[in-house]
Amino acid sequence: METPASPTPAQTARRAPAQLDVFRYDDGIVRMFVIATVTWGIVGMLVGLLIAVQMPFWKANLGPYLTFGRLRPLHTNAVIFAFAGNAIFAAIYYSTQRLCKARMFSDVMSRVHFWGWQAIIVAAAITLPLGLTTSKEYAELEWPIDLAITVVWVVFAVNFFWTLYKRREPHMYVALWFYIATIITVAVLHVGNSLAIPASLFKSYPVYAGVQDALVQWWYGHNAVAFFLTTPFLGLMYYFLPKAAERPVFSYRLSIIHFWSLVFIYIWAGPHHLNYTALPEWAATLGMVFSVMLWMPSWGGMINGLFTLRGAWYKLRDSVVLRMFVIGITFYGMATFEGPLLSVKSVNALSHYTDWTVAHVHAGALGWNGFIIFGMIYWLVPRLWRTELWSPRLANWHFWLGTLGILVYIIPMYVAGVTQGLMWRAFDDAGRLVYPDFMETVTQIVPLYWVRVVGGSMYFTGVLLAAVNLTMSIRNAPKLLPDPAVAMPLSPAGRHGGDGGHAALAD
Amino acid sequence: MKQTIFRRHRQLEGWPLVFTILVTVGILVGGLVEFIPLVLVKDNVPRIASVKPFTPLEAVGRDLYIREGCVNCHSQMIRPFRAEIERYGDFTKAGETVYEHPFLWGSKRTGPDLQRIGGKYPNLWHVRHMEDPRSTNPQSIMPPYAWLLKDDLDFAVIPGRLRALSRVGVPYTDAEIADAVANAERQATAIAQDVAAQGGPAGLERKEIVALVAYLQRMGTDVRTSQAPAGATATDVATPDSVH
Ligand code: HEM
Numbered sequence: 153m154e155t156p157a158s159p160t161p162a163q164t165a166r167r168a169p170a171q172l173d174v175f176r177y178d179d180g181i182v183r184m185f186v187i188a189t190v191t192w193g194i195v196g197m198l199v200g201l202l203i204a205v206q207m208p209f210w211k212a213n214l215g216p217y218l219t220f221g222r223l224r225p226l227h228t229n230a231v232i233f234a235f236a237g238n239a240i241f242a243a244i245y246y247s248t249q250r251l252c253k254a255r256m257f258s259d260v261m262s263r264v265h266f267w268g269w270q271a272i273i274v275a276a277a278i279t280l281p282l283g284l285t286t287s288k289e290y291a292e293l294e295w296p297i298d299l300a301i302t303v304v305w306v307v308f309a310v311n312f313f314w315t316l317y318k319r320r321e322p323h324m325y326v327a328l329w330f331y332i333a334t335i336i337t338v339a340v341l342h343v344g345n346s347l348a349i350p351a352s353l354f355k356s357y358p359v360y361a362g363v364q365d366a367l368v369q370w371w372y373g374h375n376a377v378a379f380f381l382t383t384p385f386l387g388l389m390y391y392f393l394p395k396a397a398e399r400p401v402f403s404y405r406l407s408i409i410h411f412w413s414l415v416f417i418y419i420w421a422g423p424h425h426l427n428y429t430a431l432p433e434w435a436a437t438l439g440m441v442f443s444v445m446l447w448m449p450s451w452g453g454m455i456n457g458l459f460t461l462r463g464a465w466y467k468l469r470d471s472v473v474l475r476m477f478v479i480g481i482t483f484y485g486m487a488t489f490e491g492p493l494l495s496v497k498s499v500n501a502l503s504h505y506t507d508w509t510v511a512h513v514h515a516g517a518l519g520w521n522g523f524i525i526f527g528m529i530y531w532l533v534p535r536l537w538r539t540e541l542w543s544p545r546l547a548n549w550h551f552w553l554g555t556l557g558i559l560v561y562i563i564p565m566y567v568a569g570v571t572q573g574l575m576w577r578a579f580d581d582a583g584r585l586v587y588p589d590f591m592e593t594v595t596q597i598v599p600l601y602w603v604r605v606v607g608g609s610m611y612f613t614g615v616l617l618a619a620v621n622l623t624m625s626i627r628n629a630p631k632l633l634p635d636p637a638v639a640m641p642l643s644p645a646g647r648h649g650g651d652g653g654h655a656a657l658a659d
Numbered sequence: 660m661k662q663t664i665f666r667r668h669r670q671l672e673g674w675p676l677v678f679t680i681l682v683t684v685g686i687l688v689g690g691l692v693e694f695i696p697l698v699l700v701k702d703n704v705p706r707i708a709s710v711k712p713f714t715p716l717e718a719v720g721r722d723l724y725i726r727e728g729c730v731n732c733h734s735q736m737i738r739p740f741r742a743e744i745e746r747y748g749d750f751t752k753a754g755e756t757v758y759e760h761p762f763l764w765g766s767k768r769t770g771p772d773l774q775r776i777g778g779k780y781p782n783l784w785h786v787r788h789m790e791d792p793r794s795t796n797p798q799s800i801m802p803p804y805a806w807l808l809k810d811d812l813d814f815a816v817i818p819g820r821l822r823a824l825s826r827v828g829v830p831y832t833d834a835e836i837a838d839a840v841a842n843a844e845r846q847a848t849a850i851a852q853d854v855a856a857q858g859g860p861a862g863l864e865r866k867e868i869v870a871l872v873a874y875l876q877r878m879g880t881d882v883r884t885s886q887a888p889a890g891a892t893a894t895d896v897a898t899p900d901s902v903h
């Protein structure tokens with residue numbers, strides 16, 4: 153299993169002098185992505201807090217640039233593509249090298265990927281408040297930035313696949329399957345949904361119209377959830393959870409079954425965002441059916457995660473990393489149970505357009521994505537910076553503030569969603585709407601919006617604590633952080649022999 | 660049998676290229692099965708004869724709606740439930756959205772649906788509401804958009820926008836594009852005069868607000884003016900569980 157300080161080549165050489173293939177992992181790039189993750193996490197959630205305040209308190213809309221309509225996409229883009237995105241890249245760069253027993257193919261490409269991605273985020277942070285937007289959810293960035301995303305993604309893909317090609321470990325561990333699915337599918341979705349004709353430098357119109365645009369958008373939108381917020385996180389879970397628990401993955405067979413069914417079924421589910429709209433009935437029904445089917449492969453991942461801890465539950469007491477993973481996976485289970493439910497037409501008739509969706513989103517986003525990310529970071533910091541985590545107590549505070557924060561965020565949003573949904577459809581005995589004035593249904597839930605602000609603030613405070621912990625740990629780190637070296641016996645093919653046992657997660 | 664599948668998979672795990680190809684095929688199937696019929700089969704989006712492209716001013720008004728992110732709070736998709744039809748008007752037909760690049764159906768109703776807002780209020784109401792939503796509804800949580808009354812509308816971009824729209828399939832003729840600026844100015848002047856005549860602020864004809872108002876007043880009206888729109892058959896009305 154992993155040890156924080158890998159042996160130096162000299163030490164390894166002393167042990168086994170003959171026929172060694174010595175190489176070094178690029179951990180510098182992982183450190184860069186980790187720092188970017190926390191930085192953008194703070195920015196994205198600060199914007200989230202601002203829009204959370206703007207909903208009950210319109211005066212928090214500041215001038216043209218900082219109004220709710222322009223900032224909401226900034227929040228979603230920042231948390232999804234900057235916070236979760238950089239975290240995914242940190243995880244992929246760290247684990248792929250170890251699983252392949254190879255350094256990333258090109259250090260230059262890794263840096264182009266890093267800086268290109270940060271530049272795209274900065275471009276988003278400038279253009280969205282300026283009102284330069286396509287308005288398609290999670291694909292708001294205008295065409296020049298879309299092109300940049302395509303280029304950077306291709307660089308990432310080449311770098312990743314070439315590393316796979318050069319690998320010394322013949323067998324691809326399950327985490328890598330999920331990374332492959334992520335890289336391919338995000339590319340297809342991004343290109344497919346962004347096809348547009350420019351009218352000027354920052355204005356374009358999508359080639360699709362109306363119903364077709366809606367279908368393509370939610371094919372993209374739903375699968376952005378699937379292949380940006382789910383599959384890379386499952387891959388991450390498959391690598392970091394067994395590492396942190398020091399236990400092999402529960403079931404190899406389950407991972408095969410749930411991987412292929414997840415990848416195949418997810419794509420079909422997009423139309424559940426368009427239930428009862430002008431989308432043809434057959435398409436919406438197809439989306440609903442596949443969404444319900446998705447429940448099983450999703451829980452396959454959850455079960456494989458939680459059961460990996462069999463016999464290791466006692467470790468939770470001392471490990472904030474494992475506790476965050478467990479809460480994260482539990483919220484994944486909740487969100488993927490709720491999702492199929494929300495896809496059922498009769499439920500969606502009530503939930504659609506309301507804060508119920510927002511509660512569902514943040515159960516997934518704060519619970520699953522957020523906690524998996526911070527669990528991973530707390531595990532990585534001592535290894536990447538070769539120092540102790542500055543304050544385990546602070547990390548513990550983060551865990552509790554975060555967990556409570558999620559609940560204080562989502563519970564009032566469930567209540568708000570159901571309340572408003574029921575008010576919209578309430579008829580009196582005479583067959584008239586009970587609440588014909590829309591604002592009546594809003595004032596009813598404004599107090600709940602304030603409660604959400606409290607929950608969001610708690611979660612955000614937790615993130616700030618993580619940032620402090622990270623900064624102080626880095627300050628205690630040794631000045632020089634040479635890339636860890638690995639030495640392996642050379643086999644004739646230049647590749648490492650053996651079957652690389654799936655269960656025994658290689659170092 | 661089961662054994663062989665897992666053994667085969669074990670081999671597959673050593674072949675990244677084959678693995679990647681299989682994943683690619685797997686993820687393409689669902690999207691294509693849903694998308695291709697929607698494009699090829701005409702019945703999926705029944706055309707409605709009375710639905711026409713936006714006028715040049717309405718088109719740039721729509722772009723302002725996009726710029727300000729109104730879609731983040733307002734849907735434009737009335738579902739076929741009694742409660743929604745009662746509140747917002749007739750449910751939205753597929754054929755009404757054929758010129759909508761992009762679609763603006765929205766996913767969240769922090770504010771009411773706007774698909775049939777056209778004609779619901781006078782122009783002046785919209786001007787006042789956009790300047791300060793509290794002036795029409797003291798409780799409102801909608802942000803104020805006062806700058807729309809101050810900032811000049813950029814008429815010069817209109818021909819380029821319409822040309823781009825025609826490239827993606829909106830049937831604007833060359834003559835219409837050539838006349839677009841003059842056309843937009845005529846419509847803007849008419850709205851501004853109406854606002855002033857009702858006692859609202861004068862001199863709005865070159866301000867952004869007139870374009871937005873033009874768009875809002877157009878929304879959802881194409882169908883209302885024609886009786887029995889083609890394609891809007893009774894079968895479109897779902898059997899909604901929420902209709903009491
Ligand atoms: C401090 C933490 C956060 C706060 C206070 C917050 C607040 C908000 C608010 C107020 C909205 C708008 C809801 C509406 O329009 O009704 C929103 C939307 C959204 N947020 Fe967050 N957020 C936070 C963290 C996150 C994180 C970490 C993620 C993702 C990883 C995320 C993803 C989203 C998404 C995807 C939406 C759009 C939901 C939809 O379209 O239905 N948020 N958030």
Ligand code: HEM
Pocket residue numbers: 289377381382421424425426443444446447450484487488489490491492493494495496500503504505509512513515516517520521766
């Ligand atoms: C089996 C898995 C899942 C299914 C079937 C599912 C289904 C759904 C459904 C039906 C909606 C509501 C659409 C609407 O009425 O507008 C929705 C919204 C959403 N879900 Fe899930 N969900 C699943 C898992 C997740 C997970 C794990 C996340 C991770 C964060 C997530 C993120 C979102 C987001 C961001 C939205 C809001 C989309 C929008 O309207 O902007 N979902 N999902």
